[in-house]
Amino acid sequence: MNKPINDISIVIIAADEEYAIQKCLESINRLPLINSEIICVDSSRINDATFNAMKKFSSQRDDYKLLKIIGTGNGMRSVARNEGFKASSKNTIFFIDGDIEINPQFIIEAIAKLKIHDCVTGDLKELWYDSQFEKVKKVIERRWPIPKEQKLFFTGGIFAVKRDVLLHSGLFNESMRCEDIELTLRISRLGYSIIQLPTIMGVHHTIEYSNRKRVVDFIKIQHGIYRGIIIRNNLFYPLCLFQFLKTESSFLWGILFYFFSLIGFLWWGPLFLFVSLIFFALDMLYGKVKRKDWFHRIYLHYITPVHILKGLFFCFKLPQPDYKVQLVNTLENC
Known part of the structure; x- marks a missing residue:
């Protein structure tokens, strides 16, 4: 039996991930949580399947909040993360995406490491699916195989962080994509420590990265410009x-x-x-x-x-997203 997980806010963001969100929520249900909370944030644009799965899940728990983000703009993932954080109340925040099936052992180890460090991430097992999410095309047992704990200067969107560190860093930039990288680099520049554990954080259920539609979407939004901005912001670091x-x-x-x-x-x-x-x-x-x-x-x-x-x-001022937020559990507008 897993050791109880105490005093943590788990923030799950998802957008049109109905094929994977159920696996994520089922893994949440298996967590031995005590005095903790789960905040799900949906920013889907195509349909309500992801939102409906989250809403059904909310009826099964009393430690759960569901937020619905309605809006447009490149920074909607940042908005979802920020609004999830604002709805949280615990001193440890664990950010995950809705296509991650969580490994409880990582959360236990991350909470212990946060007594010394400020931000903790780990490894991922990857399952790459076809475009219809019907067939697994590739299994990657470890995305970032490392033999032991190591220091990082940035990480992706799956990490545990202290509440006061996040507040001091200024939260996620809502005009940015690659918002996780941009934020954690900022955290490092402020002198906080980020570490990566060799422990698997969970299973990532995703469409393969070379999927033609996925690549075309990245080209349309010019995804690389955000990496250029990140390079410029860190030239003196x-x-x-x-x-x-x-x-x-x-x-x-x-x-x-x-x-x-x-x-x-x-x-x-x-x-x-x-x-x-x-x-x-x-x-x-x-x-x-x-x-x-x-x-x-x-x-x-x-x-x-x-x-x-x-x-x-050339990109020095990016547009801010236009959105509104609804706390679905109580049908109150935030």
Whole structure:
């Protein structure tokens, strides 16, 4: 039997994740919670299936709050996280996405580590599905395999954090995507400690990252511009910047490709463009040998770098999302 989990706020955000949210909620039901609370935040735009699953779950528990976010804008995930935090009351906050099936052992270990550190994350097991969420196409036992605990300067959206640290850091930036990375880099810059445990936080049920529709959606919203903004914000923090560039290294190929293509064109003229095309073809051929999706490879190596440069040099003021929040349990508007 698992050790009781005491005095924690679990904030779950989800948007049109009806295929995975049930697994997440079932894992929540199995947690041995004492004096704790669960806050679910739905910001779905396509249909109400995710919201209905959350609402049904609310009837089974008395430690549960359900928020509905209605609005538009690139920062809706940030809004969902912030509103979930504002509805919480405990000193330890655990943020997860609605497609995560939680491992209770991680929460127990994270709470213990937060006596020393300020923010704790872990590893994930990944199940990649087809676009209809009917078939598992790939299983990754460990997404970030590490032999022991290590210090980080940023992390993704699944982490436990002290309440006062989050307040001091200024919460999630509601004009940003990559809001988890942006916030945790800010936490590091303020001098707080972030650690990663080798413990699996849970099972991530998701559509494979190279899914064509997923990639097209990222291109449409110019997802890379937010990474460019993150680079600019951390230019004078070399340790933070180095770790970020190390984990996001796939776009460096494209930046080097464009740089040397431009220099070659200026020095040797249009003939050098032919050399650039040869390098492009070799990159595609190498991807094929490694069984990488060609469209996803073009996105990572040649489209994302353009968006990153745009964010780095041109995006200084992003629009704020327009939204309203409803506390569904009591039907009160927040």
